[in-house]
Amino acid sequence: MTRTDWTAVWGVVAKDLRAVVRSKSVVIPMLAVPVLLMVFLPGAIGLAARAAPGVQVERLLGDVPGDLARPILDLPVEEQLIVLVNGYLLAPLFLIVPLMVSAVLAADAFAGEKERKTLESLLHSSIRDRDLFLAKFLSAFLPALAVSWLGFLAFVIVANGVAWPVMGRVFVPTRLWGVMILWVAPAVATLGLAVMVRVSARTHTAQEANQLGGAVILPLIFLAVGQSTGLLLVTLPIAVGIGAVIWAVALLLLRGGVKRFTRDALVAQV
Amino acid sequence: MHDGIVTEGLTRLFPGGVGLADLSLEVASGEVLALLGPNGAGKTTTVRLLNGVLRPDRGHARVLGLDPATHGDELRRRTGVLTEHAGLDDRLTARENLHYAARIRGITGPAVEARIGELLDRFGMGERADQPVRGASTGQRKRLGLARSLLHDPEVLFLDEPTSGLDPTATRDVVELIGSLATEHGRTIVLATHFLGEAGRLADRMAVLDRGELVAYGRPADLADDLWDGLEAEVDLGARATTEQLDVVASVIGVHTVEPSPAGAVLRVAGRDVLPHVVARLVGAGAPVYAAVPRPPTLEDVYFEIEARRAASAGLPPAPDPRGVPT
Numbered sequence: 001m002t003r004t005d006w007t008a009v010w011g012v013v014a015k016d017l018r019a020v021v022r023s024k025s026v027v028i029p030m031l032a033v034p035v036l037l038m039v040f041l042p043g044a045i046g047l048a049a050r051a052a053p054g055v056q057v058e059r060l061l062g063d064v065p066g067d068l069a070r071p072i073l074d075l076p077v078e079e080q081l082i083v084l085v086n087g088y089l090l091a092p093l094f095l096i097v098p099l100m101v102s103a104v105l106a107a108d109a110f111a112g113e114k115e116r117k118t119l120e121s122l123l124h125s126s127i128r129d130r131d132l133f134l135a136k137f138l139s140a141f142l143p144a145l146a147v148s149w150l151g152f153l154a155f156v157i158v159a160n161g162v163a164w165p166v167m168g169r170v171f172v173p174t175r176l177w178g179v180m181i182l183w184v185a186p187a188v189a190t191l192g193l194a195v196m197v198r199v200s201a202r203t204h205t206a207q208e209a210n211q212l213g214g215a216v217i218l219p220l221i222f223l224a225v226g227q228s229t230g231l232l233l234v235t236l237p238i239a240v241g242i243g244a245v246i247w248a249v250a251l252l253l254l255r256g257g258v259k260r261f262t263r264d265a266l267v268a269q270v
Numbered sequence: 271m272h273d274g275i276v277t278e279g280l281t282r283l284f285p286g287g288v289g290l291a292d293l294s295l296e297v298a299s300g301e302v303l304a305l306l307g308p309n310g311a312g313k314t315t316t317v318r319l320l321n322g323v324l325r326p327d328r329g330h331a332r333v334l335g336l337d338p339a340t341h342g343d344e345l346r347r348r349t350g351v352l353t354e355h356a357g358l359d360d361r362l363t364a365r366e367n368l369h370y371a372a373r374i375r376g377i378t379g380p381a382v383e384a385r386i387g388e389l390l391d392r393f394g395m396g397e398r399a400d401q402p403v404r405g406a407s408t409g410q411r412k413r414l415g416l417a418r419s420l421l422h423d424p425e426v427l428f429l430d431e432p433t434s435g436l437d438p439t440a441t442r443d444v445v446e447l448i449g450s451l452a453t454e455h456g457r458t459i460v461l462a463t464h465f466l467g468e469a470g471r472l473a474d475r476m477a478v479l480d481r482g483e484l485v486a487y488g489r490p491a492d493l494a495d496d497l498w499d500g501l502e503a504e505v506d507l508g509a510r511a512t513t514e515q516l517d518v519v520a521s522v523i524g525v526h527t528v529e530p531s532p533a534g535a536v537l538r539v540a541g542r543d544v545l546p547h548v549v550a551r552l553v554g555a556g557a558p559v560y561a562a563v564p565r566p567p568t569l570e571d572v573y574f575e576i577e578a579r580r581a582a583s584a585g586l587p588p589a590p591d592p593r594g595v596p597t
Binding site: 008119 | 284318321322323324325342343346347349351353355356357358359360361362366370371372373374376378415418428
């Protein structure tokens with residue numbers, strides 16, 4: 001097997017990132033959701049908890065098995081809402097961030113090349129098929145991870161900062177958050193990417209790809225809704241297991257995508 | 271080893287039909303091949319096959335001694351391509367687009383900046399170098415695309431409609447540049463174009479494609495010899511030739527046909543050496559002869575004659591000749 005031409009790979013990645021940063025239509029939706037989920041939501045919850053310190057969460061946790069609800073119910077009443085929402089309920093919602101960012105960027109990286117009519121000249125260059133796929137993967141994966149992690153950092157600062165008068169201590173990240181950030185989020189980013197690679201092969205514009213790929217986000221939103229109603233409160237082993245399943249599915253899809261990612265197949269779509 | 275281009279039975283099928291069927295041709299190093307034909311003729315498919323972007327279903331090709339189907343990556347390091355849409359990223363500046371192309375091709379180091387600057391200046395893009403490509407005219411995009419295709423000093427150039435959308439001055443500049451790349455720098459050039467004028471000025475060989483099939487291939491002069499018997503010439507008499515004058519011309523040995531024209535007569539002769547006899551006979555008959563000019567067929571004449579004969583053999587009316595001259 002020939003060695004990866006990293007100069008070419010990083011050339012494509014650098015160009016894609018530079019171009020994305022200059023594209024408001026890509027950057028704004030890509031950053032709006034993380035800001036909403038990672039900054040506004042925890043901030044609002046913290047402020048609400050400070051305004052009404054005696055809110056009972058027992059009713060919310062009524063349907064949740066006792067073992068799962070116990071760590072929250074054992075806390076002082078004024079801390080329960082903050083810990084429930086910012087410590088637990090936002091964790092699955094947070095998965096929307098890597099999924100969405102990787103999907104948006106993958107649509108731009110793959111379908112966007114067709115839309116801008118830049119794909120053919122790229123295929124006529126000397127970059128190898130495998131290196132081009134790797135470059136496009138990294139162009140979407142690295143920013144998705146960066147936005148997720150930076151978003152999480154913002155979340156930690158906002159959640160702890162706003163809740164400090166009530167909590168008087170740092171309460172996130174929890175171990176669940178650690179698994180989400182380091183294990184599940186990269187898996188989800190890869191899944192979003194793998195799906196968009198396939199979707200992009202069937203569409204001609206990034207917008208079409210995003211619309212078609214949007215169907216992928218729905219199951220996750222469903223999961224998040226389930227979480228918020230107390231039906232699906234994940235524990236640490238479950239989170240690790242979910243991550244493993246997502247990794248497996250993502251890598252399987254990605255492998256299929258790599259096989260189909262040939263110049264011959266791509267140029268037929270131009 | 272052949273340093274140019276050789277194809278034998280090159281065929282590519284698509285789900286919708288034939289992309290290219292049984293293409294066999296040969297282009298020597300330093301020659302310009304004009305790929306001619308209407309939209310959907312197979313010109314772009316040919317370029318893609320020759321540069322290893324598409325794989326053939328049958329047949330094979332060798333470009334610079336390499337098989338594009340098996341050594342495409344290696345080959346593309348030595349070829350440059352200007353696609354029909356220049357393929358530039360609008361969000362980057364002209365300079366950044368060239369830097370990007372350089373990095374993909376593994377061209378790095380301090381010499382890159384100088385090379386990019388030189389190309390931007392050469393193609394009149396120096397002043398726009400640091401502005402986004404969005405907002406650039408079609409001509410500027412073409413010139414930038416051409417600059418990018420030359421960045422790595424390729425041995426073979428594939429140019430797809432290099433002058434479409436260019437104004438007359440830019441067209442002239444690009445045509446001159448392409449000509450100099452072949453004649454002075456010895457590059458082999460495949461020029462896919464609708465513009466027969468530029469093809470006529472540049473091409474050593476022409477290949478006429480139609481619906482994926484090679485209709486005609488060769489040097490324009492050789493194809494003309496196959497198409498016509500003798501040479502066309504025009505005699506300027508200052509006015510349409512009279513019947514008597516036409517009879518005088520027709521009686522000269524070596525004159526095959528003669529027709530009146532607004533300025534005198536158009537005749538077909540066995541060779542250019544017949545013309546002095548025609549002039550002498552007309553002058554002897556008291557006709558004022560202002561000029562007698564041989565008119566060797568141009569690439570355009572050859573192309574339209576091929577198209578007309580194909581239409582006739584298929585029982586179709588001949589396609590109109592956009593030049594307004596008889597074919």
